[in-house]
Amino acid sequence: MQKLGVGIIGCGLIGKKRAQSLPDSVRLFGCMDKDLTRAEQLAQQYSDCVAWDDAEAMVRHPDIDIVILATPLDVTAQLIMQAVKLGKHVLVEKPAARNAAELETILELLPKTDVCVRVGFNHRYHPAILKACEMARAGELGELMFVRGRYGHGGRVGYDKEWRANPVLSGGGELIDQGVHLIDLARVILGDFVDVQGFAKTFYWDMPVDDNGFMLLKTAAQQVAFLHVSCTEWKNLFCLEIYGKNGKLQIDGLGGSYGTERLSYYKMLPEMGPPETTIWEYPGGDQSWRLEFLDFLKDIEQKRQPSASLYDAHAALTIVDTICKESGYDYCA
Secondary structure, eight states, rough: OOOOEEEEEOOOHHHHHHHOOOOOTEEEEEESSSSHHHHHHHHTTTOEEEEEOOHHHHHHTTOOOOEEEOSOOHHHHHHHHHHTTOOOOEEETTTTSSHHHHHHHHHHHHHGGGOEEEEGGGGSSSSSHHHHHHHTTTTTTOSEEEEEEEEOOOTTTTTTGGGGGGGHHHHHSSSIIIIHHHHHHHHHOOOOSEEEEEEOOOOOSSSSOOSEEEEEEOTTTOOEEEEEEEEOOOOOOEEEEEEETTEEEEEOOOOOGGGEEEEEEEEEOOOOOEEEEEEEEEEEEOOHHHHHHHHHHHHHTTTTOOSSSSHHHHHHHHHHHHHHTTTTTTOOO
């Protein structure tokens, strides 16, 4: 059986990670970047891989079955549409577009095709998060009440001059960058949010996009997600807490500079007081990118709707759009 051919558009840091995470069951056929030298540098690491500087030409090639988009957000919606119209499956980095409106025409087209489009919410595949969601679904926390999440980094010298600080390329600041990860995880745990409140502000960096975002999101059942994302965190941080009537789960770290990934389970005792505590640690390397792609291959094989879909991206971006507009940022104007 012939291996599915993969083409990567965008050969920067994320494009390289995606290439490294591909399983042996597929073939990396093409690498495309507007900087052809960068595409060539990535392509030469893989057998019989071709470098391109023309995205449409690569996507049209008959040996390309799957397109991975790892580009700034100003071109993602257009590239998704091109690939879908050509019958190619797509894995696009989160959040897939600069705002919710950019996805709506694609969402209208998708049901009329046999194409799978998955959004790269790879945090869903971290081991502590996988186990926490499994435990929550199994009822080990009892009825869920709320989620509290914090995610942030400290930037770096010149951060405010990078492409992420340009709203034309990035669609916004910290809310659309790390914020959509927390929104997505909170939706996985609690479901859709019908009440959106929040505030975005540029406190520190000299840039036209937000560097901090604060969210208070409520479901129809009045369950709450209280979320904060920041690029003035100074020490990289990831912490996600899930509270139920019978206990709490706390996820800390994502590996690397965020610290060892750890899941703590605090089980309430009948007499209350100090909880029964169980802790799992996951010191290995980040396998989330590989696990996500393997799940994507199952989507394609089984012709099923990806669990992290463009609908999920649209829902997350709608929340970001709402908070940014209310905070005075006109990214979506």
